[in-house]
Amino acid sequence: MYPEIPPRTEYTLTQLGESLVPVLNQIHAWGSAHAITERFQLATE
Template identity: 65%
Template sequence: MALNGESDVLPVHIYIRVIGGKWKPEILWFLREGPVRFGGLMKLIPGITQVTLTKNLRELEEDGIIIRTVYPEIPPRVEYGLTEFGESVFPVLDAISAWGRRFARYKKEIVER
């Protein structure tokens, strides 16, 4: 990710750029347990298109969050897994998940009032 030497970039903006959005947190969540093939990710993430999954995987790879491994087989087998640095995202995703659960309870309480 090129920050172009900008010293005024907020860290939260970096987070949003690298692992934010609709699909990247979900992709990372499913890579938590180990490498997954492209088709496996397609099955695990309902609603994502092949083009969108490819784009997000490429961006995560370019940012050093995931690694793409191509096995020399016929047909080629490709797996996506987390880099060591990519694994460092899980305290963040766990916190977001916990906040999401709290928010869902909060919204339910408001509706029940």
């Protein structure tokens, strides 16, 4: 924590958390690629 008002805290990922970043990036890419298609299909039903 920093000695400020309001209190402020800075967080960082652990090495284990960092190891998930590529997985989360792939999930994001998959979602982005399919979101447009799904929205179009829902709009035309």
